[in-house]
Amino acid sequence: MNKITFLSFGYWQSVCIAVLLSIAATVMLASCSDDDTSGGTAPDDGNAIRFTTAIASFTGSDAVENPGARATINDEDGTGSFSNGDETTIMGFVYEAMPPVKKESPATYKDGTWTTTMTWDEFGEGAHVAFSAFFPKLSLSDFSELGQMAINLPTDQSTTEQYADCDWLHAVANGKKTDQPIQLTFRHCMHRLTVNLSLSDNSGTLTQADVDATTVVIKNMETKGVVSFSGGVMPQAGNTRDFTPLKSTDGNSFCVLLLPQNVTPGTPWIEITVGGRTVTYPVPEGLTELEGGKEKVVNLKLTNGSGASYLTYLTGWYRNDNYDTFVYTLVNDAQTELSPPAGGSDAYPKAMAVSGGKTYVSGGYFDTDGWARACYWVNGSATKLEVPDRSIVEGPDYSESILVSGGKIYIAGSYNNNDYRNAPCYWVDGVLTTLTLPAGASEGAAASIAVLDGKIYAVGYHANSNGTSTPGYWLDGSFVQLSLPEGASFWSSGTMDIVVSDNKVYVMGTYFQDSRYYPCIWIDGTRNELVSAGSAALGSVAQSMTVAGGKVYVSGYSIPENRNYRKGCYWIDGVCTDLSVPDGAWSEAASIGVIGGKVYVGGEHYTDVREKHPCYWVDGVRTDLDIPTGGTSAGIKAIYLSE
Secondary structure (H helix, E strand, O other), X not given: OOOOEEEEOOEEEOOOOOOOOOOOOOOOOOOEOOOOOOOOOOOOOOOEOOEEEEEEOOEOOOOOOOOOOOOOOOOOOOOOOOOOOOEEEEEEEEOOOOOOEEEEEEEEEEOOEEEOOOEHHHHOOOOOEEEXXXXXXXXXXXXXXXXXXXXXXXXXXXXXXXXXXXXXXXXXXXXXXXXXXXXXXXXXOOEEEEEEEEEOOOOOXXXXXXXXXXXXXXXXXXXXXXXXXXXXXXXXXXXXXXXXXEEOOOOOEEEEEEOOEEOOOOOEEEEEXXXXXXXXXXXXXXXXXXXXXXXXXXXXXXXXXXXXXXXXXXXXXXXXXXXXXXEEEEEOOEEEEEOOOOOOEEEEEEEEEEEOOEEEEEEEEEOOOOOEEEEEEEOOEEEEOOOOOOOOOOOOEEEEEEEEEOOEEEEEEEEEOOOOOEEEEEEEXXXXXXXXXXXXXXXXXXXXXXXXXXXXXXXXXXXEOOOOEEEEEEEXXXXXXXXXXXXXXXXXXXXXXXXXXXXXXXXXXXXXXXOEEEEEEEEOOEEEEOXXXXXXXXXXXXXXXXXXXXXXXXXXXXXXXXXXXXXXXXXXXXXXEEOOOOXXXXXXXXXXXXXXXXXXXXXXXXXXXXXXXXXXXXXXXXXXXXXXXXXXXXEEEEEEOOO
């Protein structure tokens, strides 16, 4: 069976179909065509009301080829020209009159103007009139006493005529006799979704003919709603159906007109059938609303290449001039800032997971008393992790790793107890379990978590009253100790990671001996050293681990003579590779992932430790990311790859 994958926003993600997602930014309606504007704007002393007109574009459009909406809309962005003989009904309202005055008149388009029999005398001397018009035409009798009309948007828009029938235009203007002529700018009531397909550079066995033959279905969109005199459209929730879009003549672009509506990130959205396989692309992170008069453009690159790998999700931190720290995610190039729970500040990330289209981030923040507190975010929504009541002392709490398995959220960490010591723990869906310390241990912490066959593995360490730390992991509540060389001390401030794969337990950590740092991997309790690069005068530190195809991948950094500066690197089965940086720069490699044999590493580079720049590497080739607006320093803490 061929595997189909997505390429998304220049980052790679392995799923069942590959896409490069580029959603155009949406902005307020701003442009309109001047093609239909006629005549001058000098006041008309006559009694007849004159109307000029234009058609506004869909904003946010970057589609290469888009068919026009209705016969009159013939430009790529939705602008166009009315044709001589087109008809509408112009409605006029004087709301300050008692009772309010409501008039309407048929109108026919000719050479840039709407010709009507409507006069100013109908509304009273000096009246300020609110004008409204729809195309195709609607009359006052089409609306209820509340000024609303029910609509049922057709789901089959596969022909030019069917697609055009779904494009509603509306114009509104205010004026009085001295304001002639009245400009009616028609704007689109619906939202336009455009899906563009192309062949990936790593297309596998797919051909351009396969791309041309691709079918697209838009899933779970509202069909029923109401439209008001003002042109606003409101959906009636609970009437979702699938839509068939209009396919372009070259077979590579699909357009559909949708009711303005809210959408939920992670829910099924674009169903794509190509090369005999069907997959569904979800609503991307950060997209919550489809607005009338605006457009979303999704560019998809298709491949079934078995060697492709795709980076999709990243989470990181950034800091401003005041040293305030913030958490953000990058999902399909869309940045989302993660706010701490109410009352918190200076949030920071630790780890990331993705499941069912939802993004999960573990981390922490500081409360109003300045104590570190543990929390996690699901699609940007923060939840504080609860710990036992501390009636004697206060202290910090930490959330380290996060895992989603079987629909449950697992988080490893620690909290400060009434003895002012760290207690190792984990949370499952927010419910706390405190791990038991071995005899003689006074404190400890859990740093990472794994779940297999209902068993929970929590890796971490415990320490005795002398401060000596011992690495290991808890399995079913019992601590399994891991060995260290004679005379070495475990670096409990460093990062630990655990992976359970092919019935083997892999644990990553770092120890300290003879003024040098040593990263290592324990496989079923047997320690394996990671060889440092030649420039690592003070050794190396392990930061993240993954296991793929029986190989162990670790990211981290080596330390030259100055501990403040580091050189990012990664290991494959113990063999170290340095990561590229700009000339004179340093770097850190915080997280690692592997898909299709390609190695992805997220981190940062810097020339000054106070000014870091976020980036990621694919097989050692670096891509720099923008520092979020308002930040002066930033870095990537975790990446997530999905097949």
